[in-house]
Amino acid sequence: MDYISSTGQYFIMIKDTFKRFTKGSVLRNLIIQEMNDLTVRSLGIVVFISFFIGAVVTIQTALNLNNPFIPKSLIGFAARQSIILEFSPTFVSIIMAGKVGSYITSSIGTMRVTEQIDALEVMGINSLNYLVFPKIVAMMFYPFVIAISMFVGILGAYVAGVFGGFVDGELFLSGLQEDFVTFQLVYAFIKTIIFAFILATVPSFHGYYMKGGALEVGKASTTSFVWTSVIIIVSNYIITQLLLS
Amino acid sequence: MIKVENLHKSFGDLDVLKGISTTFEKGQTNLIIGQSGSGKTVFLKCMLGLFTPDDGYICYGSKTYEELTPKKRRELRKQVGMVFQGGALFDSMTVEENVMFPLKMLTKAKKPEMKDRVYEVLKRVNLTNANNKLPSEISGGMQKRVSIARAIVNRPKFLFCDEPNSGLDPRTATVIDNLIQEITHEFEITTVINTHDMNSVFEIGEKIVYLEDGHLAWEGNKDLIHKTDNKAVTDFVYSSDLFRKVRVAQQKGY
Structure with missing residues (x-):
């Protein structure tokens, strides 16, 4: 019963977020601030993880290619497919659920605990629009982060494959371009945008409706991470089924 | 002026406010007192519009909230x-x-005009040297002053304070009380203060409302509270040994 009412409350929150808009000039500054906090400041960790995962994917593929009839170009092909289709959009989003999601939940949750949200409401400001809407807009720039992750992941794969002596540079590049279907990129970015929306709203929901004190802020951050990850994984399955099967 | 009539509010099976009726006049400091759990905060939040009453009405000036x-x-x-x-x-x-925030959000004032207004209210609360500091870098008393400055910067007609001097030392608490009273008189604001602090009651209680278990058990002012025979009020007000001794001394004519 709790899950059903929480789901309903989540959709009511989304509806209320798009009501009674905050003053344009204030909103613009908030969006720029959130873009910096949520996307630009995540670039470091995304680049770091993407490079090394790309590298590991290549090494694992190369070490498991024992059959002489399978061309070495498959290493580049496998790196591209795994990074573009799954690693960058889905697994980076789960990492972001930990980083960005817990930041959103704890910052909004702290505002709830310290009555800052009540202060906004007393002034007649739609606190959901003021707090959540800029995060949704800022996260619409998240596909740029994922594009960078894809590029760096493939770069990591190239560096590990070629400089590690697993594959020739030209073979890797030819595998990278082999059977490339543009729609796979479209699919990857469609799901990235959906994950961006989930990353902005689910942690906001957990922060905004939390009750209690400082301890509950920590608990809400953990719950938010679990639920954001679960929703991303389930959405990933549904989107893949709808778009690729 | 705020007029409250037969106000009821419950949460599930729990009746928190059970038919409160009173009037808070403008230009005076109105205090709501009572034990923890007596319904003070819910009453204040109903007046603020953060909770919707189940029954009864609250009139701001000449109209009820529902009529607007x-x-x-x-x-x-x-x-x-x-x-x-x-x-x-x-x-x-x-x-x-922080102080500029309501002006930025709720008015069309230009930045220099807003800065002048902020300077004016910060000066009014005796806090002119902390403009560029973050709330975490100033003391509790200073934070309360900033909070008061933010509350009055948009020249409100109604000022609500929830335990404004809790956690402050007695001297700072008195300064904050006096500041709120001065501002109330100066700007003819209807001020409603929710407090546990007996010093505030005796200092600035121009109207005092005592809540007990969701009912309005007594109302009067700081002069009448000394003379009341209402046991609930006297038990609450004179629960401190110091205040009891002062009362005995007053009764003996010292």
């Missing part, structure tokens, strides 16, 4: 200032930005 159109309700909210128990200052903003 959504636009008029938003206009009314612009006339309300609130000093929260913990200050509720925005952590990421400086003192100046």
Whole structure:
């Protein structure tokens, strides 16, 4: 019963977020601030993880290619497919659920605990629009982060494959371009945008409706991470089924 | 003026407010007192519009909240200032930005005009040297002053304070009490203060409402509270040994 009412409350929150808009000039500054906090400041960790995962994917593929009839170009092909289709959009989003999601939940949750949200409401400001809407807009720039992750992941794969002596540079590049279907990129970015929306709203929901004190802020951050990850994984399955099967 | 008539509010099976009726006049400091759990905060939040009453009405000036159109309700909210128990200052903003916030959000004033107004209210609360500091960099007393400055910067008609001097030393608490009273008189504001502090009751209680278990058990002022025979009120007010001794001394004519 709790899950059903929480789901309903989540959709009511989304509806209320798009009501009674905050003053344009204030909103613009908030969006720029959130873009910096949520996307630009995540670039470091995304680049770091993407490079090394790309590298590991290549090494694992190369070490498991024992059959002489399978061309070495498959290493580049496998790196591209795994990074573009799954690693960058889905697994980076789960990492972001930990980083960005817990930041959103704890910052909004702290505002709830310290009555800052009540202060906004007393002034007649739609606190959901003021707090959540800029995060949704800022996260619409998240596909740029994922594009960078894809590029760096493939770069990591190239560096590990070629400089590690697993594959020739030209073979890797030819595998990278082999059977490339543009729609796979479209699919990857469609799901990235959906994950961006989930990353902005689910942690906001957990922060905004939390009750209690400082301890509950920590608990809400953990719950938010679990639920954001679960929703991303389930959405990933549904989107893949709808778009690729 | 705020007129409250037969106000009821419950949460599930729990009746918190059980038919409160009273009037808070403008230009005077109105205090709500009572034990923890007596319904003070719920009463204050009903008046602020954060909770919707189950029954009864609250009249701001000449109209009830329900009679107002959504636009008029938003206009009314612009006339309300609130000093929260913990200050509720925005952590990421400086003192100046916190005080400027209502002007930025609710008015069309230009930046120099807003800065002048902020300077004026910060001067009014005796806090002119902390403009660029964050709330975490100033003391509790200073945070309360910033909170008061933010509450009055948009020249409200109604000022609500939730335990404005909790956690403050007695000297700072008295300064804050006097500041709120001065501002109330100066700007002819209807001020409603929710407090546990007996010093405030005796200092600035121009009207005092005592709540007990969701009922209005007594109302009067700081002069009448000394003379009342209402046992619930005297038990509450004179629960401190110091105040009991003062009362005995007063009764003996010292």
